[in-house]
Amino acid sequence: MPRSLMQPEFLVQRDKERCIECKTCVRQCGFGVHEYEEARGVLVSNDSECVSCRRCVVFCPTGALQIKKNEAYRENSYWTEDRLRDLRRQAEFGGTLLTGMGCDRTYPIYFDHILLNASQVTNPPIDPLREPIETRVYIGRRPEKPVPASASGCGIPLTGMPMQVSAEVPAAVSAEMPCEMPKGAATVELGEMAKGPTTVESGEMATEMPPAVKLEIPVIFSAMSFGSISKNAILSIARAAASLGTMFNTGEGGMHRDLEPYKDHMIVQVASGRFGVDPSYLNAGRIIEIKIGQGAKPGIGGHLPGEKVGEEIALTRGIPRGSDAISPAPHHDIYSIEDLRQLIYTAKEATEYRKPVSVKIAAVHNVAAIASGAARAGADIIAVDGLRGGTGAAPKMIRDNVGLPIELAISAVDRRLRREGLREKVFLIAGGGIRCSADLAKIICLGADAAYIGTAALLALGCHLCHKCYTGNCSWGIATQNPYLTRRINPELGSQRLINLLTAWSHELKEIMGAMGINAIESLRGNRLQLRGVGLPENELRELEIKQAGEAM
Amino acid sequence: MEIIEGRNLHYRELNQRVRGLLANGADRLVLRGVNGQRYIGAGLTDQACLEIEGTAGNNLGAMMNGPSVSVAGNAQDGVGNTMFSGKIAVWGRAGDIVGYGMRGGTILIRGDAGWRIGIHMKSSADRHPVIIIGGTAGGFLGEYMAGGTIVVLGMTGDGINPTDTVNPLVGNYVASGMHGGTIFVRGTAPQWQISNQVRVEFVKPAQCGELLLRIREFADEFGLDCSGLLQETFARITPLGVRPYAHLYDHSA
Numbered sequence: 001m002p003r004s005l006m007q008p009e010f011l012v013q014r015d016k017e018r019c020i021e022c023k024t025c026v027r028q029c030g031f032g033v034h035e036y037e038e039a040r041g042v043l044v045s046n047d048s049e050c051v052s053c054r055r056c057v058v059f060c061p062t063g064a065l066q067i068k069k070n071e072a073y074r075e076n077s078y079w080t081e082d083r084l085r086d087l088r089r090q091a092e093f094g095g096t097l098l099t100g101m102g103c104d105r106t107y108p109i110y111f112d113h114i115l116l117n118a119s120q121v122t123n124p125p126i127d128p129l130r131e132p133i134e135t136r137v138y139i140g141r142r143p144e145k146p147v148p149a150s151a152s153g154c155g156i157p158l159t160g161m162p163m164q165v166s167a168e169v170p171a172a173v174s175a176e177m178p179c180e181m182p183k184g185a186a187t188v189e190l191g192e193m194a195k196g197p198t199t200v201e202s203g204e205m206a207t208e209m210p211p212a213v214k215l216e217i218p219v220i221f222s223a224m225s226f227g228s229i230s231k232n233a234i235l236s237i238a239r240a241a242a243s244l245g246t247m248f249n250t251g252e253g254g255m256h257r258d259l260e261p262y263k264d265h266m267i268v269q270v271a272s273g274r275f276g277v278d279p280s281y282l283n284a285g286r287i288i289e290i291k292i293g294q295g296a297k298p299g300i301g302g303h304l305p306g307e308k309v310g311e312e313i314a315l316t317r318g319i320p321r322g323s324d325a326i327s328p329a330p331h332h333d334i335y336s337i338e339d340l341r342q343l344i345y346t347a348k349e350a351t352e353y354r355k356p357v358s359v360k361i362a363a364v365h366n367v368a369a370i371a372s373g374a375a376r377a378g379a380d381i382i383a384v385d386g387l388r389g390g391t392g393a394a395p396k397m398i399r400d401n402v403g404l405p406i407e408l409a410i411s412a413v414d415r416r417l418r419r420e421g422l423r424e425k426v427f428l429i430a431g432g433g434i435r436c437s438a439d440l441a442k443i444i445c446l447g448a449d450a451a452y453i454g455t456a457a458l459l460a461l462g463c464h465l466c467h468k469c470y471t472g473n474c475s476w477g478i479a480t481q482n483p484y485l486t487r488r489i490n491p492e493l494g495s496q497r498l499i500n501l502l503t504a505w506s507h508e509l510k511e512i513m514g515a516m517g518i519n520a521i522e523s524l525r526g527n528r529l530q531l532r533g534v535g536l537p538e539n540e541l542r543e544l545e546i547k548q549a550g551e552a553m
Numbered sequence: 554m555e556i557i558e559g560r561n562l563h564y565r566e567l568n569q570r571v572r573g574l575l576a577n578g579a580d581r582l583v584l585r586g587v588n589g590q591r592y593i594g595a596g597l598t599d600q601a602c603l604e605i606e607g608t609a610g611n612n613l614g615a616m617m618n619g620p621s622v623s624v625a626g627n628a629q630d631g632v633g634n635t636m637f638s639g640k641i642a643v644w645g646r647a648g649d650i651v652g653y654g655m656r657g658g659t660i661l662i663r664g665d666a667g668w669r670i671g672i673h674m675k676s677s678a679d680r681h682p683v684i685i686i687g688g689t690a691g692g693f694l695g696e697y698m699a700g701g702t703i704v705v706l707g708m709t710g711d712g713i714n715p716t717d718t719v720n721p722l723v724g725n726y727v728a729s730g731m732h733g734g735t736i737f738v739r740g741t742a743p744q745w746q747i748s749n750q751v752r753v754e755f756v757k758p759a760q761c762g763e764l765l766l767r768i769r770e771f772a773d774e775f776g777l778d779c780s781g782l783l784q785e786t787f788a789r790i791t792p793l794g795v796r797p798y799a800h801l802y803d804h805s806a
Contacts, residue, residue: 095803270635273673274654278637279596279618306796318656318677319699323795324732328697332672333612333631333650342591346615346634349568350596 005088007072008047012056018064019043025056025065030475030485031468053466055475086396097396100469100479102296102388102433102455105400110407110540111439115549117530119517126519128510134520135506137450139220139247139287139427140212140356141380210380211356213286215450216245217506218521219440221498222385222431222452223269223291223360225253227304227313227325228392228469229458230486233478236494237457238262243495244502249452252291252302252327254316255281267358270347272301273327275317279350287381288347288355290340292331293362295389295406295432297398302327304392308472308481341377348378356380356427363387363409363432364402368416375422383452384409386432390455392479393470406432407446411544414447414526423447423526437508446544447526460501461494529553555579559607560586568592575599589629594622611648614641630667633660638680642774649691655682655701663687663775665709668724669696674734676700685771692724695790699733704767706739706782713740720746720788731792737764742788750797751790758783 012033021043025034033049034056036042052067073081086097119125126133221237228251235258241248242265249267250259254276259266268285270277282288293299304313304325314321334340344357358381359374361367371382386406391399410430417423430443431452440451459465462476469479477488518524532549533541541548555574559567567590574582580601584593587607594603594614605613605624614622615634627645634650638657649667652660657680668691671684675698682701688709695703707713707722720741728736728748742753758765764787772779 089803093803096801097803274635274656277616277635277654278656279598279616282596282616303798305799314677318680319675320677320733320795323675323699324797324799326673326697326699326730326732326798328673328730332669332696333634333653342611342631346592346595346612346631349565349592350616352572352596 004092006048006085006092008050008070009072009085010050010052011047011068011070012045012050013066013068014043014045015064015066018062020062020064022061024059024061028055028059028475030055030473030480030482031471051466051468053464053468053475055464098393098470099396099399100391100393100467101463101465102390103400103403104465104467107387107405110405110536110544111433111435111442113534113536114407114442114544114546115532115534116438116441116445116512116516117532118515123517125517126514128507128514131514131519133510133513133518134522135217135509137215137218137427137521138212139215139381139429139450141210141426142212142424143207143210211354213247213356214245215247217502217509218444218448218450219434219502219505220246220267220429220450220452221248221457222383222389222454223249223251223267223289223294224454224458225251225269225304225392226256226316227251227253227308227481229478230474230480230489231256231258231312232486232489232491232494233458233461234259235491236461236489236498238265239491239495240457240498240502241265243499246502247287249289250276250285252276253313254318255284256312256316260284269360270343271327272329272331273325275319275325275327278318282347282351282355286355287358288351289358289360289381289383290331290343290347290379291360292334292340293360293364293385294391295362295385295387295403296391297394298362298364298403299329300395300398301329302393310481313481337373337377340374340379344378358383358427358429360385362389363404363406365404367404367409368412371413371428372416372420372422375417375426379426381427381429382413383429383431384413385452386410386430388433388455389431390458391469406430406434406443408540408543410443410448411446415545418526437505437512440505441509441512441524442531444521444524445527445531446546449521449525456501457498460497461489554581554583556583556585558586559584559590560588562590564590564592564610568595571603572597575601587626594620609643614639627664628662632662633658633684636660636682644775646688651686652682652684655684656680657682659683659685659770661685661687661771661774663777665689667691669693671695671698671701671703671736673697673699674701674703676734683767683770685767687771687775687777689722690724692726693729694723694727694738695731695734695736696726696728697730697732698728698736698792699731701734702737702763702767703734704737704764704771706768706771706779708777708779708782715741717741718743718745728790728792730797731790732795732797733792735763736790737761737767737787738790739782739785739787742790747790750794751792754789754791755786756789757786761787761789764789 031049057065073084237248242262252271263284266285267287269289271291306322306324359379360383363386387403427449430448434451474480477485531546533546534549583604585606589610591610594617596616597620598618600619603622607626609624609628611629612631612634618637619639621640623642628643628647630648632647632651635654640659642661644663646664647662647666651670655674665688666686670690674682685704690705728751
């Protein structure tokens with residue numbers, strides 16, 4: 001047997017002139033790269049353990065450390081270093097390759113091929129410093145028409161939404177309905193709600209609104225469970241959500257008791273493992289989210305390895321210590337849209353129709369039809385998670401090769417829902433790779449009501465995208481349960497960083513909107529006229545439903 | 554005791570009435586003429602008795618935490634789905650996915666149950682879910698099971714022939730991915746029907762306190778004489794480990 005063919009991915013370079021041997025690097029590294037050899041009295045680095053998370057670089061008081069890429073492999077533009085490294089590792093150890101965070105491959109980034117519009121002369125821009133620009137949105141189902149108060153409890157007719165469209169378009173046909181529907185066949189019945197009479201009593205509408213939650217900014221912290229990230233990281237996010245007037249999401253980890261003060265800003269998730277789900281959990285959150293899929297690993301379940309299931313996680317998830325926390329790929333009570341409807345209505349019944357119910361799906365090739373099904377199944381909110389979405393652990397081949405960029409997915413979902421008359425009924429959240437306020441503005445113009453951010457939030461907390469979340473060794477104290485490491489996040493300071501980030505995004509979004517002459521998110525949503533494509537072929541422009549840069553309004 | 558006439562009531566109205574009566578302090582409700590209404594008892598947290606006459610629809614007692622439900626009739630799919638505590642006793646048969654993701658409490662089915670029973674049941678320090686099936690169970694029994702107890706008594710049908718290569722009381726893929734809890738199946742445990750991630754031992758109720766307890770619980774609930782079962786042999790299925798799939802992943806980095 002030859003010795004291992006694996007070479008270190010990174011090289012630690014220590015400037016001996018600058019190093020004062022304070023051993024900060026030894027203490028800071030979660031992966032055990034740096035070591036002080038007592039016998040020789042020197043600091044040494046084990047390069048092969050280095051993941052380039054740069055914790056030591058940032059914390060070295062004299063700037064003595066640098067991390068360099070190790071050019072261990074002969075250059076080959078087909079057998080790239082990543083391919084060679086993975087192949088050799090599998091040849092030596094076998095097993096599915098794991099990774100963390102989102103897909104980092106070089107697929108097209110549509111955000112970077114879309115330009116925003118601004119007003120000049122004919123439609124003057126609005127100055128956000130002088131005039132109000134509304135970034136507030138209400139998350140939940142919208143009543144399409146006023147509903148008589150007597151119809152039922154909260155404005156939804158007893159029958160809910162029918163599972164089939166009108167007689168002209170049989171259900172079987174509608175599922176495969178092309179985007180361009182023939183004229184005359186496009187009337188989609190939306191249940192008694194649409195047909196119901198409009199009641200006006202004493203000059204006032206007697207409409208009862210379905211439950212909805214106010215968001216001050218159209219950005220929500222996406223699902224990250226206690227387990228995948230540390231309690232201090234979750235507390236940072238929860239505090240920031242409360243302070244910013246938006247929401248955070250528990251993920252499938254149950255609700256830690258320390259989150260109690262923030263429950264008015266909490267989305268509780270129900271996924272296939274049903275960890276921590278009970279009536280008090282469902283009632284604690286403002287919104288219930290049924291997780292079908294995740295952009296980082298569509299079609300794959302979750303798997304928190306037993307070694308991470310310590311006392312607190314066991315208690316929060318309701319499982320024994322040390323046991324694997326497995327969320328199967330499917331919900332075994334959902335094998336169809338009709339079954340999805342049953343879980344949605346179980347959640348609604350269990351909470352007396354007081355909570356909007358969200359369905360989170362991964363962006364896959366048939367995402368538009370699936371979203372349409374979810375809307376018909378009674379989802380008040382549909383969250384679509386794109387290819388670039390992050391994860392605490394996923395098989396690398398799945399993360400890097402399955403799914404759709406969120407820009408294309410949200411455009412397709414928005415188009416499908418509009419053409420079927422469903423778009424105004426549901427709230428659409430886009431997640432998976434929103435990096436800045438311009439991405440946020442663009443995804444709203446492509447049809448989203450709001451965006452989920454996960455990776456961006458963790459970056460604000462210190463994440464350096466080393467993709468090693470699944471090891472539990474996170475030097476930044478985020479994706480770890482090691483108490484020595486988790487103390488590195490102070491929820492007060494962490495939340496302030498998130499508040500700073502989103503306050504800045506909010507200002508920028510207002511400037512972008514003001515420049516367009518638009519003063520409310522409602523007017524920005526689906527407003528593709530504000531977008532132009534650069535360097536995109538015609539079919540991609542068509543999918544995004546945007547014009548080529550240079551074309552006028 | 555309060556009576557609700559369920560016939561021709563939409564599930565939403567039926568369940569609203571149940572909640573209304575419980576809120577007014579009723580502790581025993583009789584639901585008559587139930588014909589497939591869904592979500593009865595879903596999410597209820599009261600310590601009340603619900604007696605259902607007729608056929609209970611899908612997701613009976615789903616996510617509930619506390620009530621005691623009995624069904625004089627059959628129940629459809631999803632009995633006790635994601636149930637947290639309480640008791641459900643079905644005097645007839647039950648459909649698929651009984652006790653999916655169940656965390657605590659007891660479900661007793663006097664007759665047969667469908668496929669995917671007790672998938673992903675799990676226990677914790679203070680909760681131990683139990684499903685007892687009087688008749689037979691379909692395929693994928695106890696898949697991904699992470700805790701609790703499932704018992705299949707097999708009191709319906711033609712019984713077991715020990716020389717047969719099939720145990721007719723359960724389907725295929727029993728205990729796939731099981732990593733916690735215990736399954737008791739009366740009779741044999743042919744290898745092809747059962748996952749290779751588990752250990753199988755054969756016990757008689759007299760030697761196994763838990764099994765004896767569950768048989769008595771079942772007999773008491775339905776007023777049956779189960780003494781014949783005490784002489785029978787049961788396969789006791791327990792997981793080989795709490796990490797069934799750890800070996801599939803690369804842990805070198």
